[in-house]
Amino acid sequence: MKAELFDALMAYREAKTPVAMVTRLEGGEQALVTKDVAEGSLGLSDALVTEARTRMRDDRSGISTDGSHFIHVHNPSLRMIIVGAVHISQLLAPMAALAGYAVTIVDPRASFATEERFPGVELSDDWPDEALEALQPDSRTAIVTLTHDPKLDDPALQVALRSEAFYIACLGSKRTHARRLDRLREEGFNDKDFARLHGPAGLDIGAVSPAEIAISVLAEMTAVKHGAEPLKAAA
Amino acid sequence: MNKYDPRQQDDILGRIAEWRRDGRRIAVATVIKTWGSSPRPVGSQLAIDDSGAMIGSVSGGCIEGAVVREAMQSIQDGQPRMLDFGVSDEQAWEVGLACGGEVKVYVERIEGQ
Numbered sequence: 001m002k003a004e005l006f007d008a009l010m011a012y013r014e015a016k017t018p019v020a021m022v023t024r025l026e027g028g029e030q031a032l033v034t035k036d037v038a039e040g041s042l043g044l045s046d047a048l049v050t051e052a053r054t055r056m057r058d059d060r061s062g063i064s065t066d067g068s069h070f071i072h073v074h075n076p077s078l079r080m081i082i083v084g085a086v087h088i089s090q091l092l093a094p095m096a097a098l099a100g101y102a103v104t105i106v107d108p109r110a111s112f113a114t115e116e117r118f119p120g121v122e123l124s125d126d127w128p129d130e131a132l133e134a135l136q137p138d139s140r141t142a143i144v145t146l147t148h149d150p151k152l153d154d155p156a157l158q159v160a161l162r163s164e165a166f167y168i169a170c171l172g173s174k175r176t177h178a179r180r181l182d183r184l185r186e187e188g189f190n191d192k193d194f195a196r197l198h199g200p201a202g203l204d205i206g207a208v209s210p211a212e213i214a215i216s217v218l219a220e221m222t223a224v225k226h227g228a229e230p231l232k233a234a235a
Numbered sequence: 236m237n238k239y240d241p242r243q244q245d246d247i248l249g250r251i252a253e254w255r256r257d258g259r260r261i262a263v264a265t266v267i268k269t270w271g272s273s274p275r276p277v278g279s280q281l282a283i284d285d286s287g288a289m290i291g292s293v294s295g296g297c298i299e300g301a302v303v304r305e306a307m308q309s310i311q312d313g314q315p316r317m318l319d320f321g322v323s324d325e326q327a328w329e330v331g332l333a334c335g336g337e338v339k340v341y342v343e344r345i346e347g348q
Contacts, residue, residue, distance in 0.1 A: 001263070001343055001344070001345045001346060002346055003346040003347065003348060006251075006252075006255075006345055006346065009248070010248065010252055013248065023341065023343075025267075025317065025341070028315035028343055061267075061277050061278035062267075062268070062277050063267060063268055070265070070267045070341060072265065072278055073278065074248075098241055098245075100245060
């Protein structure tokens with residue numbers, strides 16, 4: 001890989017711009033393709049550029065249909081937005097980071113969302129709906145509400161349900177969740193929306209401690225991401 | 236110093252960038268195709284420096300040794316390489332995949348700064 005191309009790849013990555021590296025398997029010439037441009041020593045056909053962009057959208061690296069190029073998709077990290085800077089979040093944030101998620105924690109309560117409790121984690125003290133609107137969740141974003149407090153969870157969920165977030169989950173008992181759905185129904189949401197809402201959050205693995213609950217949430221999120229059969233409600 | 240951060244073990248490109256800043260000579264191996272039950276998906280990478288240090292993986296550990304040898308060659312001569320591994324391979328007894336899968340791995344040198 002040419003030095004300029006490696007530097008360009010790192011710059012796109014830094015800017016969180018989706019990019020694909022296209023390599024000709026005979027000879028090894030390369031080019032970078034983004035949504036807007038193609039650059040590098042390898043000349044690309046329109047078909048190849050189009051295929052690279054389709055693969056970026058699908059997040060799917062692979063050998064091109066012409067059989068002679070490798071298209072390596074480098075998409076920005078998956079994101080996880082956690083509403084509630086609570087004890088479980090202190091375990092869930094580093095675990096999600098290990099699993100490759102860029103984590104943001106949202107909590108307007110100043111004594112909760114502190115650097116001391118969440119070293120190195122991106123924190124937002126905005127009101128949850130404003131914070132989520134600013135973060136613009138997309139189809140590569142997971143959103144988990146952990147506060148149990150309708151004042152904080154509900155506004156976040158309203159934004160979440162209007163987004164394309166691939167996983168939306170809320171901590172709380174079945175009763176709490178039923179009341180939550182009633183409130184959301186009054187706000188105009190319906191069963192189709194609720195089908196996207198995972199509540200109580202997490203797989204049923206008998207989790208008790210904050211770390212175990214974090215594992216169950218991360219496991220459910222992983223299953224949803226890969227379209228695996230949910231293991232829920234085994235009882 | 237050098238505190239173990241598991242997150243870094245997954246950031247191959249980030250680590251390559253660090254190695255380049257240190258003036259190390261580097262090659263990277265990338266899984267470009269898989270058949271059957273291969274342990275690492277297409278796009279997985281293993282970076283190797285000229286001292287043999289490595290980060291990432293292209294299998295569950297079955298073929299990394301062979302890939303590192305080829306990567307060292309690539310660092311020397313600058314030529315990219317295409318490597319095929321599988322149970323049907325003649326090398327199967329030596330470096331085949333115990334899982335029964337097959338992988339195609341592309342190895343290239345990364346130019347220094």
